[in-house]
Amino acid sequence: MATPASPRRPPTLDEVAERARVSRTVASRVINNVPHVSRAKRDAVEKAIRELGYTPNRAARALATRQTGVVVLAVSGDGPEVFADPFFAQVIVGVSAALEQTDLHLVLSLATTGNGQQRLESFLRTRGADGVILMALRGNDPLIGTAAESGLPTVFGGRPLHGTPPWYVDVDNVGGARAATEHLVAGGRRRIAMITGPADTGVTQARRRGYTEALVLAGLAPYASEPADFTESGGAEAMRGLLRTHPDLDAVFAANDNMAAGALRALRDAGRTVPGDVAVVGFDDLPIAVHTEPRLTTVHQPVQALGREAARMLVALLDGQQPAPLILPTRMAVRESA
Structure with a gap:
C-alpha cells in the first residue's frame, strides 16, 4: 500500500x-501593494508569485506593512493664510501632481x-505619515528637529539657513538674483536698492548674495536695502522707507513678486x-506679475516644478533609493517695469 504523500x-x-x-x-512591498516599486521589479515579483503559488499570510502582512499611505507637506508660516499665497498654492499643485502617480x-x-x-x-511621532516635505523654514526652525526626531524620510523644499540637508530641491536663488540685478545695470541703473525678505531665511540670504555679487562685478557698491516679509503690504512699506532714506534711487530689486507689487x-x-x-x-513670476501696472519684470522660477520634484524625491526615498539634491534653473521674464 502506497504511503500518502506529505x-x-x-x-x-x-x-x-x-x-x-x-x-x-x-x-x-509588492505583496503589500506599496506603490513605490519600479514596474520591472513589480512584474518580476508578480510572476514569481504566480509560478510558486505564493499566498501571503494576512496576519503577517498586517504586521509587516507600516506604510500609512500619507505624506506631510509642513510649512513654517505666520498663519493659515500662507496656503492662500500664490507661491505655496503653486507648490501644492506640483506636489499633488507628482503624488497622483502613486497611492500616497x-x-x-x-x-x-x-x-x-x-x-x-x-x-x-506616532508614525502617522510615511515621509515629510518641509517648506519656508526660518533660522533654526524647530520643524527641522521635529522631522529629524521622527526618523521619517524628509525632503527640504529650499535649503535651510543653517546646514545642508542630504535631500532638498531648491532653485538657483543666487543666480536668479544676480541676473535680475545685472538686468537693471544693463538698463543704465546705478542706484539700485533691494527689498529683502526676512533675514532668518535661506532664500533671503541667497538672493541678497546674488544682488551684491552683480553690483560688485559691475563696479558698484550695494546701494540700500530694506527688509520686508514677502507680502505686498510689507513691500509697500519697505518701498516707502527707501524713498524716505534714499529719494534718488533709480531701481529696486524686490526678493519676491508680492513685495515688488507693493513697491x-x-x-x-x-x-x-x-x-x-x-x-x-x-522674483517668482507668479500670476500677479502680469496684473500689475505696469506689468512686472521678474525672475521666473519653476514653482510647480519645485513642489513636483520635492514629492518625486520623497517617493524615491520611500522606495529605498538615494536621490541627489536638485537645483532648478531660473530665467528672466522681461516686461514693462524694467
Missing part, C-alpha cells in the same frame, strides 16, 4: 524574492504656533513713474 510546504517570501531576483524588502495622500500642516508644532510632533503701488502713490523714474524687478 502535504507540500507553502512557498515563503524569501523564495519569492529569490525567484524574482529582488530583495526581500522589494518582494514585501497629501496632508498639509502649518506648524509655526506652539499648538501647530505639538500637533505635527504628535502626528510624526509699485508705493511708487505710484509717491508720484514716481515706473520705469521712467524707478525700474522694478521681482
